[in-house]
Amino acid sequence: MAANIRRHPLEIPPPSEKDWPKDDEEDFFLQDPDRKCDALPQPFRMINKVVMQVFESAMEIIERREMLREAQKRKVQPTKCSPTAEFQVTGRANCLAVSGKYIFVGVSVGLAAFSACDCKEICAWDAVKTEICALHASDLGNESHVLLAVDEMGLVWLFCFHKESFLLVKALNEVGDISKRSTCVEVVLSPGGDYAGVLLQDSTKAWLEIYQLPKDSWLREMEENSEAAAGLACSERRPSRTSAETQELHGDSSAEMDFPVSANQDGPKLDLPVLLLTVKPPEPITGSSFESPLDALKEVDDGSMLGLGYNHLIKDFQWELQETIFRSTYREYLEAEGVIKEEVPRHATFHFLLPSQVLQVGPDMEVQPDVPAGIGVHWGGNHNFCLYLLNHPLNEQVDSDLKPDVVWPCAAPIACSAVSSCSRYLALAGEDATITIWDKNLGFPLSVTAILEERFIRSIHFLRSSAAASDDTPCPGTDPVCPIVQLLVLCTDSSYYLVKAPRAGKSSITLLADRPEDPNLTVSAVVPILAFPSAVLIFSWDGTVSLMNTDTSQTVYCFSTPPSHAVASPWQPVFTVDSVNSCLLLRGDEQQQDNELAQSKASHSTIFLFDFNPLKEAFPKEPDLPLKSLQNLPWFERCNVFLRDRQQSPLGLEEPKYWSRLKAQAAAMDKEKQKVKGQKKQ
Numbered sequence: 001m002a003a004n005i006r007r008h009p010l011e012i013p014p015p016s017e018k019d020w021p022k023d024d025e026e027d028f029f030l031q032d033p034d035r036k037c038d039a040l041p042q043p044f045r046m047i048n049k050v051v052m053q054v055f056e057s058a059m060e061i062i063e064r065r066e067m068l069r070e071a072q073k074r075k076v077q078p079t080k081c082s083p084t085a086e087f088q089v090t091g092r093a094n095c096l097a098v099s100g101k102y103i104f105v106g107v108s109v110g111l112a113a114f115s116a117c118d119c120k121e122i123c124a125w126d127a128v129k130t131e132i133c134a135l136h137a138s139d140l141g142n143e144s145h146v147l148l149a150v151d152e153m154g155l156v157w158l159f160c161f162h163k164e165s166f167l168l169v170k171a172l173n174e175v176g177d178i179s180k181r182s183t184c185v186e187v188v189l190s191p192g193g194d195y196a197g198v199l200l201q202d203s204t205k206a207w208l209e210i211y212q213l214p215k216d217s218w219l220r221e222m223e224e225n226s227e228a229a230a231g232l233a234c235s236e237r238r239p240s241r242t243s244a245e246t247q248e249l250h251g252d253s254s255a256e257m258d259f260p261v262s263a264n265q266d267g268p269k270l271d272l273p274v275l276l277l278t279v280k281p282p283e284p285i286t287g288s289s290f291e292s293p294l295d296a297l298k299e300v301d302d303g304s305m306l307g308l309g310y311n312h313l314i315k316d317f318q319w320e321l322q323e324t325i326f327r328s329t330y331r332e333y334l335e336a337e338g339v340i341k342e343e344v345p346r347h348a349t350f351h352f353l354l355p356s357q358v359l360q361v362g363p364d365m366e367v368q369p370d371v372p373a374g375i376g377v378h379w380g381g382n383h384n385f386c387l388y389l390l391n392h393p394l395n396e397q398v399d400s401d402l403k404p405d406v407v408w409p410c411a412a413p414i415a416c417s418a419v420s421s422c423s424r425y426l427a428l429a430g431e432d433a434t435i436t437i438w439d440k441n442l443g444f445p446l447s448v449t450a451i452l453e454e455r456f457i458r459s460i461h462f463l464r465s466s467a468a469a470s471d472d473t474p475c476p477g478t479d480p481v482c483p484i485v486q487l488l489v490l491c492t493d494s495s496y497y498l499v500k501a502p503r504a505g506k507s508s509i510t511l512l513a514d515r516p517e518d519p520n521l522t523v524s525a526v527v528p529i530l531a532f533p534s535a536v537l538i539f540s541w542d543g544t545v546s547l548m549n550t551d552t553s554q555t556v557y558c559f560s561t562p563p564s565h566a567v568a569s570p571w572q573p574v575f576t577v578d579s580v581n582s583c584l585l586l587r588g589d590e591q592q593q594d595n596e597l598a599q600s601k602a603s604h605s606t607i608f609l610f611d612f613n614p615l616k617e618a619f620p621k622e623p624d625l626p627l628k629s630l631q632n633l634p635w636f637e638r639c640n641v642f643l644r645d646r647q648q649s650p651l652g653l654e655e656p657k658y659w660s661r662l663k664a665q666a667a668a669m670d671k672e673k674q675k676v677k678g679q680k681k682q
Helices: 044-074 215-224 226-231 243-248 293-298 316-329 331-337 594-603 613-618 635-648 655-681
Strands: 079-081 085-090 095-099 102-107 110-115 121-125 132-141 144-151 156-162 166-171 183-189 195-201 206-212 274-279 348-353 374-379 384-389 406-409 414-419 425-430 434-439 444-450 457-463 484-491 496-502 508-513 523-528 535-540 545-549 554-559 565-567 575-578 583-590 604-611
Touching: 085 102, 085 110, 095 144, 095 575, 095 583, 102 132, 102 144, 102 604, 110 132, 121 166, 132 156, 132 183, 132 215, 144 183, 144 215, 156 215, 183 348, 195 348, 206 348, 274 374, 274 384, 293 655, 316 331, 348 414, 374 414, 384 414, 414 457, 425 457, 425 484, 434 484, 434 496, 444 496, 457 523, 457 535, 484 523, 523 575, 545 613, 554 613
Parallel strands: 079 554, 095 132
Antiparallel strands: 085 604, 095 102, 102 110, 110 121, 132 144, 144 156, 156 166, 183 195, 195 206, 206 274, 348 374, 374 384, 384 406, 414 425, 425 434, 434 444, 457 484, 484 496, 496 508, 523 535, 535 545, 545 554, 565 583, 575 583, 583 604
């Protein structure tokens, strides 16, 4: 008798519902019948799962913040420093500058001068009722100072401050036709007040003007007219008011507006500054018009340096062919990002440079070690760092097609640059986050480092090295045998690094602070404090002003205003550092109601002073390195000393002679070529 025998064991068939729970979800079949009413149907189970994930993510964020808060509590809290003095300024203070024993403030109606000793107001200038937005000052000696002020319309005002009086010299970019007026973008005053640089632009172009200031004639003229200058005050001297007195006069400002019309009316007529150089941005490189290499060689000056790349032999059709190949090869990337057309740059960064081996001057030119001998300029988006001499003959000063005397090409466009206080070291940061520190005295790079993370560099600043800190050497690396040059690098995401470049050994880069998670901790400005080794002042968006020791990566001090005031515009703070008196001047606004805030800002501002002298304990100075004899130095340092002495000798540079011979030989060949052509025609 046949029997049906099942070959496979009995199994539960697979589910056929489309929305059946997946394996990673909880079991849909309830083993406890009592929990039948507790199970949620779809789609509520999915909603419950999403809500639970949101709660879990929130708890993770809360726990992480709590851990950060506990770690912050365990850290050594910085010592809070209160202001040592304060004074009131009539009007809104937009900028500050310190020179000698005077504090200059650019306010909403002009300029004001205060004494750095007792913070009392000395005089003011508001002849044209213009708002000063930027201010630079330099000490000329003999109680005289030079000031460069930029107002809200982009006009540059040149002043001399002598015997507690403002003397207006000239508005540098003022013209009769207002439609042809150029706007000042940036202004730089050289240390000592010998030169002034003004970056100007109009609706179509930008250019840089370098002026020589006749400070010797100014001092002589003001000394001869000292009695007249002493009686020439821009405003009546009035005592500095306290906060209570300012509140009493809060609504009445008519008594403070009785000033002379002109700053130098009936005063000494000072000599006008001399325009030395007019530097224009480099034009885009186009096709060559030379017919032979000899024509290109004749355009070379002496061959002792690299040029801007205009004297080449690449034709227009070769550029077009290269562009066609590039577009066809990278078509998909160009379509996604768009084609960027090369344009003439409109912004430049420039520095005044002291004499060095890089800036070679003629034997008939007189060079002073503390007077700038040239300027270094780099334009936005350009690869070249150009250097121009400032002591050309007078008939060659202003040139419509001025060529740089030295060109340093870089592998990537230069993003920012910095010069040390002694002008010996130059740092260039490229858009590819590569940082190069040059020793201008020796003419070679001291360090080449790069930030490996994908970050963009915002600014770089030289610090005072603790390994070379001494009262007699304000700049790292001037006297010690093996100094360590320190450079602070600030990125656009508010992270900052420390680059250490020793003259013997490898350079290093250290992350001091990563990108802050809290947007209020975004860094608005950093300023090195040269009075202390490895000290930097950091300003944040939340109004925090802290002093960091980069050797320990710790914030050692925090400068706080009184509870009644807050740091004015913390995203763009108004401050200055007095390196002579070792103090910080910071503007603070009184915290009031919204309806009273606008009136308070228009009436007065408060400037707080923080003294740095009691803070020296947090920055111990390392003992000075003993000077070693040449026999005890390692061979690497001995070679460096030999090369430095060789470059400083008059026989160290012979390259221009060979280029001059090559140029003369090319001219002779060209002459012979023309002679052969003439014989053939005959």
